[in-house]
Amino acid sequence: MEASLKSVFSEFEGRQEDLIPLLQAVQTRLGYLPKDVLLEISSFIHIPESRVFGVATFYTQFRFSPAGKTHIMACRGTACHVRGAPRILKAFSDTLGILEGEATGDLEYSLETVACIGACGLAPCAMINDRVEGKLTPKKVRGFFRRRLKNEIKV
Numbered sequence: 001m002e003a004s005l006k007s008v009f010s011e012f013e014g015r016q017e018d019l020i021p022l023l024q025a026v027q028t029r030l031g032y033l034p035k036d037v038l039l040e041i042s043s044f045i046h047i048p049e050s051r052v053f054g055v056a057t058f059y060t061q062f063r064f065s066p067a068g069k070t071h072i073m074a075c076r077g078t079a080c081h082v083r084g085a086p087r088i089l090k091a092f093s094d095t096l097g098i099l100e101g102e103a104t105g106d107l108e109y110s111l112e113t114v115a116c117i118g119a120c121g122l123a124p125c126a127m128i129n130d131r132v133e134g135k136l137t138p139k140k141v142r143g144f145f146r147r148r149l150k151n152e153i154k155v
């Protein structure tokens, strides 16, 4: 185990109740939860691997692949949903060639969904790094990446 992770583990006693706080602490340190670390957590707190994986995959706050340089959080909240959020998520997914929870091979982009980003008046929307993009359409999504590729916009 690398030193930085050892220091994360050392903040815990290895009790079963440590599972979620430990998952959170590891994700804060690494940005995601690698599979081998989940196995180490399992032996550290004496909980079967299946249960550690089960808990980690239950909560949407946890991710299992590293975030890309540009991280997209497509909103799937109610206001966005009724205004077409599934089509927006599909447009991001199709354009980037990745599914929700994944990152592109070059780690340029990653895609997630979020329950509500608090900009319902702009629905459907997404966060692209720290910037809120509102009133999205699939065409706007595709245009965003085209302009980005031509370096017309920076996010």
Ligand code: FES
Binding pocket: 075, 076, 077, 078, 079, 080, 081, 115, 116, 117, 118, 119, 120, 121, 123, 124, 125
């Ligand atoms: S539901 Fe999408 S911003 Fe609130």
